[in-house]
Amino acid sequence: MKEAIKSFKKYSGQRKCFTIFNYILLISLALICLLPMINILAISLSSSAAVSSGEVRFWPVDFTWESYNFVIEKPEFMTAFWVSVKRVLIGVPLNMLLTILTAYPLSRTNKQFRGRTAYTWYFFITLLLSGGLVPYYMTILKVGLIDNFWALILPGAVPVYNVIILMNFFRQLPSEIEEAAIVDGASHLQILFRVLVPLSKPSIATLTLFCIVNHWNSWFEGLLLMNNPVNYPLQSYLQTVVVNRDMSLMSTSDILTLSMVSDRTSKAAQTFVAALPVLIIYPFLQRYFTKGIVLGGVKG
Amino acid sequence: MKKKGSIGRHQKQLPYHIMLLPAVILVGIFSYGPMIGILMAFEKFTPKKGILGSEWIGLENFRYLKNIPDINGVIFNTFFIAAMKLVLGVAVPMLVAILLNEVHLSKVKKAIQTLIYFPHFLSWVILSGIFIDILSPSTGIVNEFIKWLGFEPVFFLGDPKWFPYTMALTETWKEFGFGTIVYLAAIVGIDPSLYEAAEVDGAGRWRQTIEITLPTLLPMGMLMLVLNLGGVLNLSFEQIYNLYSPQVYSTGDILDTLVYRIGIENAQWGVASAVGVFKSLISTIFVSLSYWLAAKFGNYRLF
Numbered sequence: 229m230k231e232a233i234k235s236f237k238k239y240s241g242q243r244k245c246f247t248i249f250n251y252i253l254l255i256s257l258a259l260i261c262l263l264p265m266i267n268i269l270a271i272s273l274s275s276s277a278a279v280s281s282g283e284v285r286f287w288p289v290d291f292t293w294e295s296y297n298f299v300i301e302k303p304e305f306m307t308a309f310w311v312s313v314k315r316v317l318i319g320v321p322l323n324m325l326l327t328i329l330t331a332y333p334l335s336r337t338n339k340q341f342r343g344r345t346a347y348t349w350y351f352f353i354t355l356l357l358s359g360g361l362v363p364y365y366m367t368i369l370k371v372g373l374i375d376n377f378w379a380l381i382l383p384g385a386v387p388v389y390n391v392i393i394l395m396n397f398f399r400q401l402p403s404e405i406e407e408a409a410i411v412d413g414a415s416h417l418q419i420l421f422r423v424l425v426p427l428s429k430p431s432i433a434t435l436t437l438f439c440i441v442n443h444w445n446s447w448f449e450g451l452l453l454m455n456n457p458v459n460y461p462l463q464s465y466l467q468t469v470v471v472n473r474d475m476s477l478m479s480t481s482d483i484l485t486l487s488m489v490s491d492r493t494s495k496a497a498q499t500f501v502a503a504l505p506v507l508i509i510y511p512f513l514q515r516y517f518t519k520g521i522v523l524g525g526v527k528g
Numbered sequence: 529m530k531k532k533g534s535i536g537r538h539q540k541q542l543p544y545h546i547m548l549l550p551a552v553i554l555v556g557i558f559s560y561g562p563m564i565g566i567l568m569a570f571e572k573f574t575p576k577k578g579i580l581g582s583e584w585i586g587l588e589n590f591r592y593l594k595n596i597p598d599i600n601g602v603i604f605n606t607f608f609i610a611a612m613k614l615v616l617g618v619a620v621p622m623l624v625a626i627l628l629n630e631v632h633l634s635k636v637k638k639a640i641q642t643l644i645y646f647p648h649f650l651s652w653v654i655l656s657g658i659f660i661d662i663l664s665p666s667t668g669i670v671n672e673f674i675k676w677l678g679f680e681p682v683f684f685l686g687d688p689k690w691f692p693y694t695m696a697l698t699e700t701w702k703e704f705g706f707g708t709i710v711y712l713a714a715i716v717g718i719d720p721s722l723y724e725a726a727e728v729d730g731a732g733r734w735r736q737t738i739e740i741t742l743p744t745l746l747p748m749g750m751l752m753l754v755l756n757l758g759g760v761l762n763l764s765f766e767q768i769y770n771l772y773s774p775q776v777y778s779t780g781d782i783l784d785t786l787v788y789r790i791g792i793e794n795a796q797w798g799v800a801s802a803v804g805v806f807k808s809l810i811s812t813i814f815v816s817l818s819y820w821l822a823a824k825f826g827n828y829r830l831f
Contacts, residue, residue, distance in 0.1 A: 232632040243733055250630050257624065258643040261705065264658050267669050271661070282667060330551040333544035341544045350552065354559040356815045360804025361784070362791040363565020364558075369575065371557065383558040386551045416543045445651035448766060452792065463653045470657040471770045492661065499657035506649050513649065514642060517709075 265503075272296070272497035276490030295497035305498060307458060308465035311377070315461055316443045319381045323390070323439045324432065330391045332420045335398035348395075351388050361452075368453055379453040380461060384442075390435045397431045398424055434516040437509060444505055466502050470495050566808075569801035589802035598781065605692065606782040606807075609768075610760040612696035618753045620700055621707030622745050626737060628708060629715050644705025656770035659698055660685065691776040699767060707752075714748045715741060751826035758815035761807060783807045 236247060266286045271279050272295050273288035283289045299305050330351070338344050359367070364383075373379035401424065409419050425432065450464030457465065564579065569589055571582040593599060624644070631637040647655070662668045663684040671681040684694040718740065726736045765784035772780040783803055791800025822828040 235632070240732075246733075247630065250627055251636070254624070254627055254631060254640050255636075258640045261643050261647055261701070264662050264669075267662055268658050280667075282672070285669060285672075326551050326554070329547045333547050336544065342541065343545065347548055347552075351555060354555055356819075357563060357812055358559070358808060359562025359565045360801060360808050361787050362797050362800045362804055363562040363568055365792065366565050366568065366575065366579070366797070367558065367561040370561075370578075382554060386554050388555070391551075416547070441649050445649075445653075447651060447653045448769075463651055466657065467653045467770065470653065470660070492667070495657060496661065499654055502657075503650055503654045510646060510649060514645065 268496045269500055272493055272500050274493065276493050279490055279493055295493040296501070298494055299497045299501055304457065304465060305462075305501075308460050308462040309501075311380075311460065312444060312462040314377070315380050316440055319385075319443045320436060320439045322381060322385050323387055323443075324436055326386050327390050327394055327435060328420065328425060328432070330386065331394035331398055332416070332424065334391070335395045351386075351391060354388055365452060374453055375455050375459060377459065380443075380446075380449055383449070384446075387435075387439065387442075390438070394428065394431060394435065397428055401427055430516060433512075437513045437516060440509060441506060441513070462502055466498055470499060566801065566805055568798055569805040571798055573797040573801070575797070585798075589798045590806075592799055593802050593806070598777070601778060602781050602783060602786050605779060606761060606764075606784075609692050609695050609764055609780075609782065612692070613699050613763060614753065614756055614760050616696055616700045617703060617707060617756055618749050620704040621752075622711050622749050624704060625708040625711030625715060626741055626745070628712065629741070630733070641705070641708075644708070646705070647702045648706035650702070652766040652770050655698070655702060655767075659771065663694070685771055686773065686775055688776045688779040691772070691780040695764065695767060695771070695780070698771075699763075710748060710752065711745050714744055718744050747826065751822055751828055754818045754821045754826065755828075756818075758811075758818035761811045761814065 236244065239247065263286065267284075270284050270286055270288045273291055273293070274284045275290035275292050275294070278284055278289035333341055334344060334348050334351075336344055358364075368374055368379055368383065373382065405427070406419055406423055409423050414422065445463060447461070447463035447467050450459070450461045451467060454460055454464070457468070460468070567579055568582070570584060570586060571579070572585050572588070573579070573582045577583075628637060628640065631640065662670050665671050665681040665683045665686070670684070675681055682690060684690050722740050723736055726740060731739065761783070764782055765788075768780060768782055768785055769788065772785065784807070787800045787803045787807070790796045790803065
């Protein structure tokens, strides 16, 4: 801090100007990212009268929890919330188990595992080609997973891109430790879970957090594959409420309460509640992801 | 002797195959299964008769597609919006990374980074909830600001003239911060002695940026451009589906949203698959080309 100020004093006039301008510009950019969310939060915490008169900007006017009470007491919202929680609790461990199990054989050399190249291409091709939306829907229909919770879990159970990232990470670990384990007579599973996984903790943590965010955020499969709104995860439900204004999904109690809690404040509250889990894990995410992305995404 | 050796090797190989089996099956069903479904594009498909039982009609669906009056517009929109996002998606993060590198108060820098990375992690459903509210011409805070500046309010999401630019801008808003990460990492990798030498030669900070920082970032920018090229046609569905409305179809409808409407909402399975095949074809060419270019010029290998 002191260093920075000291060197600032030594700058030429031109550079001083630039530095000040630069700080203002970047802080404005950061505020542009932040303020829309603050605005929504403020709306969700204000009375509907204050909101409709247009007084609310970045601070709640006529502070009230009314919109949040409305959301928590809304059975559809809470049902969808639990579907999402269940999805994360089942989907993420499955993702990670499959990622680890798949990355290990693929990280062997061609000499150790002769099928390696063929398998790697088998997975890699799915990153290049896809059947498209309608054939995808038909596949799920054929397998009998329409309106089934597992349709949210199984189709995305193998995150191929993550497999490749972890595979690359395994490959750059020093082979000496592994060789020592082999000499000690360790099995493949022991090598994988006692040696490689503990060494890859930061990578695995990063991938886990990304899987959590993905499961929590994905909404389209829910909308596409679930006919009964009771099976919607939260984001799919929110999509129908916030974006589509689908009246058929509203119960009569909703319509009654809506006169007290305005449409706008309740939408703001629901949006904020849906974003809350991401907000909570964000500090953990941030600690890891910069490192993880640079490691996996771009290697020279 | 030889036989025994091959059995020994076989035993060592087997666990690998077993470990891969669950993933192979799941990917087989859910990724390769739909690829077989591409046949639907050449059929008068009904779910009842299935992919193998439906009537084979050759290129009929593609002919039908060609006669959809708006199809050229949709193709144009798809590429136009994708191109804007592609350019902004490389230029803005690179510029911001360079500027961020000039922020020497580490706490301020950290705070800025925390705030600009965050929107990347929000879904388009949540962001739509936010954007529909703040961009509203009557009550939204953005238009309140525009009115305060003395201009007419802008109907960002409802005016066909504005819609594509709104898409490019909101996408940039969501992703520019996260995009800076790779460039910041590249800047950290620059040898500080290069700057010191330039300093001795009397080069100011501006010259140093142009002659040292920028040349380091440009190859990275090219690599990002190439890698993004591959996914660019798949990028917009979640955003546009949540933000568009019939009055902006003329400039906002893209191939993916068209597929969804014909296929899922109108149940014209065959026609929708035909659009899907058309798009997948272009997309596959783009993705393959991008990986090839990245490997050739960027020295980038995914595996």
